Amino acid sequence: MRKKVNLKNLIVVVLIIYACCIFVNQKIAMIRINKEIAAAKQELSKSKDTNQTLQDKVDMTKTDMHKEKLAREDNFIKPCETPVVSSK
Numbered sequence: 001m002r003k004k005v006n007l008k009n010l011i012v013v014v015l016i017i018y019a020c021c022i023f024v025n026q027k028i029a030m031i032r033i034n035k036e037i038a039a040a041k042q043e044l045s046k047s048k049d050t051n052q053t054l055q056d057k058v059d060m061t062k063t064d065m066h067k068e069k070l071a072r073e074d075n076f077i078k079p080c081e082t083p084v085v086s087s088k
Contacts, residue, residue: 060066077083 075083
């Protein structure tokens with residue numbers, strides 16, 4: 001004896017398959033988004049490190065010691081110093 005496929009059962013099966021497809025697509029989208037978030041966090045971390053390095057350099061250039069070093073590289077001397085010139 002063959003069982004008749006009734007329209008109600010067919011609709012239920014189609015809806016279950018459709019719901020499973022939606023679930024799988026959402027799971028794939030979540031995995032992709034989580035990977036993008038991880039990559040963005042890594043890029044943010046690198047940017048923060050670079051920013052901190054640059055901020056340290058800016059802070060260093062504001063010190064008197066750095067200004068004096070630059071002045072000495074340009075052969076400037078303090079008023080109380082005697083210049084020493086070496087001949088090569």
